[in-house]
Amino acid sequence: EAAVTQSPRNKVTVTGGNVTLSCRQTNSHNYMYWYRQDTGHGLRLIHYSYGAGNLQIGDVPDGYKATRTTQEDFFLLLELASPSQTSLYFCASTGANTEVFFGKGTRLTVV
């Protein structure tokens, strides 16, 4: 069974704080994604990557950086967190001709 593991599952930080969300997939997938989900909105794509060292900008990238250190690991960085970044974050992975697999989500609260 394909697996995408996110950590932490819950995080509270202060405005201006530095946060890193982690995602690991053990599916040998090339593509990995970071989405955010807010009430009244569908999942919106922040950044994605098609391999180690690669980064592509999604639809809502402002305020976020990301880094793909290995094929397995994709990190989302909030260097100056703001309350508008309070959200539920999902990581996903997919390979050629495969289903997209999602992690269980990280709930981030910026106070």
Place this chain on the structure above:
Amino acid sequence: GDSVTQTEGPVTVSESESLIINCTYSATSIAYPNLFWYVRYPGEGLQLLLKVITAGQKGSSRGFEATYNKETTSFHLQKASVQESDSAVYYCALGNTGANTGKLTFGHGTILRVHP
């Protein structure tokens, strides 16, 4: 840009009743969009419920079904008899073919509550 609109929730039904969650889409950047329904159970990630990649075709899974209607740009989700275990959030989505299949446009999600 591409967009997906679906039924505002929450939708509340009683067990064994029928269900329809509406979904309409606009695909301006994708010539032949693939259409999906994802489901998210409490505490879990999104799971693919069903997908259809060809207009006019119907997809089905776990008693749910949806037909890709290109004329009305719709992909409504239906189930004849819901169960309490179907309580979840349902997302309609569209995407492209090729390698980057995780680049999806989602609707806002519809919360479904099924009462026993």
